[in-house]
Amino acid sequence: MTVDLEPAPVPPLLAADEPEAFEVILDQRQSPFLITCDHAGKRLPRALGNLGLPDSELSRHIAWDLGAAQVARALARELGAFAILQTYSRLAIDCNRPLGVPSSIPLISESTVIPGNQGLSPAQCAERARAIFRPYHTRLLTEFERRAKAGQPSVLIAMHSFTPTFMGVSRPWHAGMLYNRDARLGRALIELLGREPELVIGDNEPYSVSDLSDYGVVVYGEQRGIPHVEIEIRQDLLEDGAGQEAWAKRFARLLPEACAGLTL
Numbered sequence: 001m002t003v004d005l006e007p008a009p010v011p012p013l014l015a016a017d018e019p020e021a022f023e024v025i026l027d028q029r030q031s032p033f034l035i036t037c038d039h040a041g042k043r044l045p046r047a048l049g050n051l052g053l054p055d056s057e058l059s060r061h062i063a064w065d066l067g068a069a070q071v072a073r074a075l076a077r078e079l080g081a082f083a084i085l086q087t088y089s090r091l092a093i094d095c096n097r098p099l100g101v102p103s104s105i106p107l108i109s110e111s112t113v114i115p116g117n118q119g120l121s122p123a124q125c126a127e128r129a130r131a132i133f134r135p136y137h138t139r140l141l142t143e144f145e146r147r148a149k150a151g152q153p154s155v156l157i158a159m160h161s162f163t164p165t166f167m168g169v170s171r172p173w174h175a176g177m178l179y180n181r182d183a184r185l186g187r188a189l190i191e192l193l194g195r196e197p198e199l200v201i202g203d204n205e206p207y208s209v210s211d212l213s214d215y216g217v218v219v220y221g222e223q224r225g226i227p228h229v230e231i232e233i234r235q236d237l238l239e240d241g242a243g244q245e246a247w248a249k250r251f252a253r254l255l256p257e258a259c260a261g262l263t264l
Contacts, residue, residue, distance in 0.1 A: 013131035029080030040069035040085035052115025067238025074248030153264035156228035176202030178230035
């Protein structure tokens with residue numbers, strides 16, 4: 001006789017006293033701008049320990065986007081805009097990746113093997129999605145629904161940062177504007193930033209957007225047909241509050257101008 005055994009239940013990833021998966025800054029001025037920061041935090045759920053990594057690795061870009069959260073908060077303040085920041089490390093689960101792709105729960109990031117992500121069961125992967133990925137995106141969808149009912153237009157700004165070097169290769173760009181099928185806002189910002197002669201701006205550099213490598217701008221920007229851009233700022237320019245504030249003020253000045261000719 002064959003007996004079907006149910007898989008062992010997976011305990012909840014987050015304890016009741018641990019922070020929820022997102023921080024929200026509420027819309028203050030009926031601003032069209034909606035700011036996301038998918039890699040704002042480097043916190044790991046207690047249940048995951050340190051994923052088998054030393055603190056030196058958990059402070060690197062593989063765990064979060066250094067400086068991006070501070071720019072997102074400051075930009076939201078300048079624009080009076082809604083912002084949502086994801087508080088757990090991308091090493092637990094990446095909220096800017098489609099579920100199920102290899103980079104969603106990475107086995108290796110850059111050249112670093114992630115011991116605590118090896119050999120996970122489907123149930124363990126599903127629990128990470130349930131505890132972190134889904135609450136973050138559910139809250140974001142709630143904001144889109146609120147705006148739709150209020151007749152409030154939306155412009156999606158996805159805030160990220162990148163390392164000055166990657167695999168030993170220097171990156172010359174101070175910032176990059178990323179987009180996929182809809183280049184409207186990205187190209188408008190590239191043109192405006194290009195008027196500032198001290199800046200080197202990447203056009204889909206140092207990364208580019210695709211359906212497999214990105215989630216936010218594809219699902220909330222392209223699929224909804226709203227203007228959107230993924231902004232990448234080099235991390236050595238965000239090492240202190242002065243740099244973070246300067247970039248936030250720059251985009252607070254340029255974003256309304258970039259959107260002036262767009263249909264919202």
